[in-house]
Amino acid sequence: MDDSILDVRNLHVTFDTYGGKVQAVRGVNFSLKKGETLAIVGESGSGKSVTTKALMGLVAKPAGKIPKGEILFEDKDLAKLTEKQMQKIRGKDLSMIFQDPMTSLNPTMKIGKQIMEGLILHQNLSKTNAKKRALELLELVGIPDPVKRIDQYPHQFSGGMRQRVVIAIALACNPKILIADEPTTALDVTIQAQILELMKDIQEKMDTSIIFITHDLGVVANVADRVAVMYAGKIVEIGTVDDVFYNPKHPYTWGLLGSMPTVDSEEEKLIAIPGTPPDLIHPPKGDAFAARNEYIMQIDLEEEPPMFKVSDTHYAATWLLHEDAPDVNPPQAVKKRISDARRNKSSVEEVRD
Template structure:
């Protein structure tokens, strides 16, 4: 359904050219849930916005690569084609619901406008559909809450409204950009369960972008790990969590809190993400990697298959060497 080939996205700034997305290739099948994880600044949101051309142009340019949605080139669409494409084929749930909703317009009007933008139906039919969508996303008394303003909803309820708006035209792909960041843990779980139920009802493919490994563990079939504008590991959820083959992914997992652990403090990833204006010549993670070798500073590893055909990792270490180094690290930490 969605095919991204060798995509490069550069941002022209006064300080220089930021290589926000640097040669990414992947695809998404109908009904699939794909998670994209990584630290802030790894290029996740720029990649997501590129899929529907939401990055301001300029400063954003696409010097190489292609994005195909059902064999149509997104990068070659004109403004009119993009207006029809956005929302109807691919919809997006943004990170902050309060800044995404107009504070002085009632929820019902905002939702019916989203429906009318892509469907040739009457206002009364759009209103009925809006009430149905609010009911689908778990808003109580949807007919009454249509007259409410955004500030009269809780954070979790506003996020549900955004999901309803994204579903207004029954898109084939739903991009959720950090949909649970501003929510407490209980509401996070409710929103993730809601996305699952929506997918089952509408058959929508989902791309979820987050820095929280726990979120993708709960929702994603397949996970792509991003660092410095590149995919550094990709595979099924069980491969990423139980057969990690890239030190950056391992470091992300190691930094997660573990229920019942006797560890007194969280383990962070030392150092800072690289400067994407002047990225390192070799592996971008090398300055922060606890297993870095001399070759890592000079050779940029390719994303290559591991023992499982669909499990890819960009690391000069072989699987066996990486496992040995991980075991050595565990021994040092336990002692």
């Protein structure tokens, strides 16, 4: 793909633990286009955060290793770079927004200084110019009265405002790729919506490519162009937002949609996915989702499903897509969620227009 800014090919990440080798990421493939937002969705432990840490060169060594795979960015394989080489790229070309703004910010250092650090280091700006740029960034991320705020400390900001500061720091060097790891988890719903709106706005202004990590499919509908659903260290479904939301094919995606609260779901029961993800020290033979799949077939226990092509933009790894498989549709409750989501999306778009 010529317009890809990033290509991840057959990525494997393992961690040595006392219990054995955890196979956290097991052959992940995806690409990211310029100016695109790709959301990676899955439960805790599905491998989504480990995948992005691998992209940033932040897999904790010596326990963590990338035994196989390539991370291709601008003619470089990031998986092969040394820490020193990665330091030149990290923060400049690839930037990350972490989950909890309080742990990302230094409590003893003024906000302005924390934003200026990267500008002085990566952009060789003078202190005066770095301060000027820091004020512009605070304004860009919607912090009122930046001239006063630049000299304050993190504890003087609310949670939502701290997250805006973290975004300003991540944007300081105009990164080509911005990775947002559950950036709204610690925030209440109203602030969450503002931060998501802010990220969309920034992307339009700066044409940055974004990888958005979340366990909440509800968040994805309004921010992403494409969605990759991860389970047990693998991508099990990938497609455009409309593919994955309105025509989901993997039973795990159905489960995620079924467990997603909607505006209309107060009287409805949310569907929980039964069971727990498999132990990745001993990954199961066959389909890793088999033990939790109510549509399980014999082949699920024996062979791992390949990625079946649903359309040019949509792929899913489930034996239910095999031509010999029985015709199975999502449960009724999931179908209702899909139509609710459709309705909400069109009303959001009407409001925007």
